[in-house]
Amino acid sequence: MTVPLIVAVLAASSVVVLVCGIRLTRLADEFADRTGLGEAATGAVLLGALTSLSGSVTSVSAAAAGSPELATANAIGGIAAQTVFLVFGDMAYRRANLEHAAASLTNILSGTLLVIILGLILLARVLPPVAVAGVHPLTPVLLLVYLLGVRAADRSEREQSWIPRRTSETSLDCPDQPARWSGGPVRQAIVILGLGIAVGIAGYVISGSALALADRTGVREGLVGALLTSVVTSTPELVTTLAAVRRGALALAVGGILGGNAFDVLFTAFSDIAYRPGSIYHTMPPDQVFLVMLSIVMTAVLIFGLLRRERRGFANIGFEGASLIVLYAGGVAALILAF
Numbered sequence: 641m642t643v644p645l646i647v648a649v650l651a652a653s654s655v656v657v658l659v660c661g662i663r664l665t666r667l668a669d670e671f672a673d674r675t676g677l678g679e680a681a682t683g684a685v686l687l688g689a690l691t692s693l694s695g696s697v698t699s700v701s702a703a704a705a706g707s708p709e710l711a712t713a714n715a716i717g718g719i720a721a722q723t724v725f726l727v728f729g730d731m732a733y734r735r736a737n738l739e740h741a742a743a744s745l746t747n748i749l750s751g752t753l754l755v756i757i758l759g760l761i762l763l764a765r766v767l768p769p770v771a772v773a774g775v776h777p778l779t780p781v782l783l784l785v786y787l788l789g790v791r792a793a794d795r796s797e798r799e800q801s802w803i804p805r806r807t808s809e810t811s812l813d814c815p816d817q818p819a820r821w822s823g824g825p826v827r828q829a830i831v832i833l834g835l836g837i838a839v840g841i842a843g844y845v846i847s848g849s850a851l852a853l854a855d856r857t858g859v860r861e862g863l864v865g866a867l868l869t870s871v872v873t874s875t876p877e878l879v880t881t882l883a884a885v886r887r888g889a890l891a892l893a894v895g896g897i898l899g900g901n902a903f904d905v906l907f908t909a910f911s912d913i914a915y916r917p918g919s920i921y922h923t924m925p926p927d928q929v930f931l932v933m934l935s936i937v938m939t940a941v942l943i944f945g946l947l948r949r950e951r952r953g954f955a956n957i958g959f960e961g962a963s964l965i966v967l968y969a970g971g972v973a974a975l976i977l978a979f
Contacts, residue, residue, distance in 0.1 A: 650849045654875065656842035661879035664690065664835040668880075669889040671828055682892060685790060686832070688899020691876035693840025696907050703911035708923040711915065715907035716761070716928055718874045719754075719935040722897050722904075723942060724968045725878045727961040729885040729893050737958040739945035742890035746793050750898040751943040753789035757782055757905045758936050764921040765929060776919040779909045786906060839876045874900075894946075901939070927975055934971040938964055 665687070672682035695718055703711035730738040764778040877900050884893035912920040945960030952958065957965075 646849050646852050649845060653842040653845045653849070657839055657875050658879055660835045660838045660842070661691070661876050662883045664832060664839060665880045665883035665889070665892070666887065667828060667832050667835070669884065669887055669892055671825070671832060672889075672892065674825060674828070682895065685899055687880060687892065687896040688901075688903050690832070690836025691839060691880055691896065692900045692903040692907075693836060693844075695874065695904060696910065697840065697844050699907040699911045700914045703915040703920060706915075706917075708911070708915050708920045709925065709928070711911040712908055712920060712924050712928055713931070715904050715911060716931045716935065718904050719758075719901045720931065720938055720968050720971060722874045722877045722901055723935070723938045724964055725874070725881050726894060726897050726942065727957055727964055728878065729881045730957045730961050732882055732885045733890065736951050737945075737949075737961070738885070738890060738894065739942070739958065739960055740949040740951050742894045743946060743949055744891045744894070745796055747891060747894045747898055748943060748946050749789070749793035749796060750895060750902065751939050751946065753786065753793065754898060754902050754905065754939050755936055755943075756789065757786055757902065758932055758939070760785065761905065761908060761921065761932055762929070764919070765924055765932075769919045769922040771918045774916045774918060775913055776921055778921075779912045782909045783906065786902060842876075898939075898942075901935075930974065931971070934967065938967050941967065 668682055668687050671686070695714060699711045699715045702708075702714065726738060733741065735741065760778060760782045764776055764782075767776075767778065770777065877897060880896055881893045884890070884896060908920065915923075941960055941963050945958065948960070950958045950960070
């Protein structure tokens with residue numbers, strides 16, 4: 641493919657992501673209100689999974705094709721970038737800091753779960769490189785911990801074991817307008833799934849086009865995955881985050897990012913299954929271990945912000961948002977210069 645054709649494919653796929661992502665966010669918000677699941681839970685599980693489809697396909701395909709470094713870099717590299725997307729959402733929401741307005745127990749527990757499963761990735765990396773049928777023993781543990789964590793977060797939200805103090809700037813997770821959808825919830829769920837698949841396919845095409853462009857630059861595979869394909873395949877998360885903030889569905893916006901990040905970590909587990917020579921965790925070079933550590937620190941800062949709930953701050957993003965930008969920029973600089 642010529643460069644102009646690659647650029648045209650990138651542009652067309654981006655339009656699909658934009659159009660479908662905005663409608664997907666609206667329907668997900670209405671679905672959360674209609675079913676009583678709540679914005680945070682819907683964002684963490686439903687929206688997070690659907691917007692992560694493209695990255696999942698990219699990582700698993702790369703692992704199956706014998707490119708483990710690209711697979712893990714794509715899965716882990718997107719976490720830091722997607723966390724920064726919340727800062728853009730914070731900038732778009734002018735009333736107060738997003739961490740203050742979107743306080744939710746589900747989102748806090750989702751962030752904590754993300755830190756735990758990222759830690760499991762590091763544990764797998766330093767443990768002996770054993771594999772059973774080509775799969776590291778910590779892979780099923782990682783998947784089980786994720787499922788148990790999602791279940792615990794759902795139960796805690798329903799039992800209201802912790803409730804954020806309501807202020808004038810708190811965004812309440814309740815239906816704020818009549819749903820425009822006239823069909824039943826099953827039909828609505830099917831349409832949401834269809835939109836999610838469309839976004840996932842478009843994201844996969846975007847990642848393939850980005851790889852084709854990177855191939856002409858001679859950049860190292862791991863760096864391409866960490867800084868290019870991981871960010872490009874995160875386009876759906878950026879679109880849905882901004883769309884959710886614009887609708888006032890703030891808990892959905894934060895939940896979508898945290899849920900998408902958790903699914904990104906699961907990409908590594910799925911990639912370990914797809915990578916037949918052995919443990920994919922032990923193919924991770926130092927720069928990817930650095931990315932995991934950076935993602936843990938950035939997620940911890942976000943959790944700190946959700947608990948601290950600063951109403952307003954510098955440039956309307958607060959201390960946590962500014963810290964996330966500095967951490968990500970510093971991480972990118974370190975990847976380019978030190979690794």
